[in-house]
Amino acid sequence: MRAATMLGRMGTGGAAVVLAGFVVGVATTLAAGDDAVRVLIAADEALGSARSLRAHVRVEHIGAVALDQPSLDVDLAARWQGQGWTFLLDGEATRPDAETTEAFSVLTRPDETRVIDHEARQVVVASGGEAMGLLASEGVFPAVFWLVMWEGLITDQAVDGGGELPMAYAGRRTVDGVECEVVRVDYTRRQSEYGRLYDVWWFFDAATHLPVRAEVCLFRRDQNAYGFNIVTFSGIDTEAEIGDGDLALRVPEGYSEGAHTPDPGFDGPRIGTVPPDWTLRDAAGATHRLSAYRGSVVVMDFWATWCGPCIAAMPALQEVHEAFEGEPVHVMGLHVWDADSDPVAFMRERELTYGLLVEADEVAEAYQVQGIPTIYAIGPDGRVIYRALGAGPELETQLRGAIERALAAIDSDAGGDAEFPDTGVERAGEGPPPENRGHP
Numbered sequence: 001m002r003a004a005t006m007l008g009r010m011g012t013g014g015a016a017v018v019l020a021g022f023v024v025g026v027a028t029t030l031a032a033g034d035d036a037v038r039v040l041i042a043a044d045e046a047l048g049s050a051r052s053l054r055a056h057v058r059v060e061h062i063g064a065v066a067l068d069q070p071s072l073d074v075d076l077a078a079r080w081q082g083q084g085w086t087f088l089l090d091g092e093a094t095r096p097d098a099e100t101t102e103a104f105s106v107l108t109r110p111d112e113t114r115v116i117d118h119e120a121r122q123v124v125v126a127s128g129g130e131a132m133g134l135l136a137s138e139g140v141f142p143a144v145f146w147l148v149m150w151e152g153l154i155t156d157q158a159v160d161g162g163g164e165l166p167m168a169y170a171g172r173r174t175v176d177g178v179e180c181e182v183v184r185v186d187y188t189r190r191q192s193e194y195g196r197l198y199d200v201w202w203f204f205d206a207a208t209h210l211p212v213r214a215e216v217c218l219f220r221r222d223q224n225a226y227g228f229n230i231v232t233f234s235g236i237d238t239e240a241e242i243g244d245g246d247l248a249l250r251v252p253e254g255y256s257e258g259a260h261t262p263d264p265g266f267d268g269p270r271i272g273t274v275p276p277d278w279t280l281r282d283a284a285g286a287t288h289r290l291s292a293y294r295g296s297v298v299v300m301d302f303w304a305t306w307c308g309p310c311i312a313a314m315p316a317l318q319e320v321h322e323a324f325e326g327e328p329v330h331v332m333g334l335h336v337w338d339a340d341s342d343p344v345a346f347m348r349e350r351e352l353t354y355g356l357l358v359e360a361d362e363v364a365e366a367y368q369v370q371g372i373p374t375i376y377a378i379g380p381d382g383r384v385i386y387r388a389l390g391a392g393p394e395l396e397t398q399l400r401g402a403i404e405r406a407l408a409a410i411d412s413d414a415g416g417d418a419e420f421p422d423t424g425v426e427r428a429g430e431g432p433p434p435e436n437r438g439h440p
Helices: 002-009 014-027 033-047 128-138 141-148 188-194 308-323 343-349 361-366 395-412
Strands: 052-063 071-080 085-094 102-109 112-117 122-126 167-175 178-186 197-205 211-220 225-237 256-259 279-282 287-289 297-303 329-335 355-358 374-378 384-389
Touching (some): 033 167, 033 178, 085 141, 102 128, 112 128, 188 197, 297 395, 343 355, 374 395, 384 395
Parallel strands (some): 329 355
Antiparallel strands (some): 052 071, 052 225, 178 197, 279 355, 297 374, 374 384
16 A cells, blocks of 8 residues: 555556556456456457557656656567567656756667667667666666566466466456456566566557557665656557568668767775675574685675576676686675565576675665666775676676786785685684575
């Protein structure tokens, strides 16, 4: 009920739209599930097998997600291409701090994203993990999540008797003159896949069974508050013929092309400084203290199971872990902002064998982590030798280089024992550093 309380304190207008859907969902939580399943099955039959479509999509935000996400009013053209959806969004965006709209054009393929930056007169190109960061910065996900995640969100739940997730039929409502059947689905159990997604109120056209609106409840850990994405669909055509020309950016004459460059500036310990010491436990209960790893390189990755870019970074971290096996290098994933998940099972399923430290929220606060993945490498002398926000294709190369330079410094140290600067925190007793047990 925290979300309901929050919305109750908000003003009228857009908030009333979401509040209406929210109250309907809560009031009918105990309604028979058969109608909910019936609606989802009909919706999946209407859209689930589509391999191309057109639609008009509007995205509005309420609460915590409205602080930094643009509102969108765009045309969507999409086509399935073997490995995933390719889609073009073309229309207008209104930034949270702006009173005027600006042109918005984004093309995303399974392996690449292109965005027209009209202010810079440039087409910005990103691939791999950087593409995820670019999409996030442009606020694209709310406009396409329903399409790219349809199988898990709808198909898996549209089975006789219902899927694994709680759901409820919430009656009928009219949206933009369209009579809709409303189903509330609680996705909390699937946060490891869907991020900070809680409840979604799906509004399906009672006649065509196509989606008309999705009211999406999310939790912003960095704001410690709930918010809603209100996504409205119109003109969905699942039989549209989408050719290559329909999936091409219309680039104005004179625009250049350049690679996406993430902003390297972020808060937290800088390179060359001594970061805060910490004491954390691994999944087996053993205690680890950063200062006990003096003379070694420690790679710290702040991550969560719901974080797509975090998952994209994990193979690179595993490669680094394996490349320096037997050397004084410890790769550790610091699990944050994700109390309801099972990080041990998550890493085991992906055959990730580097260290896992749990309940690291306070460490993230001490390091002023604002987004994840945030990655630090601490050198043998206890100072930061590398840091990064996000996961790009260059992560493994850059991290390896920083580690190799640090190990070379150990080899050239005449004393053979690098001193760990005093952080003002008691060290972890006598004897060698604790074993990095990671996860069972």
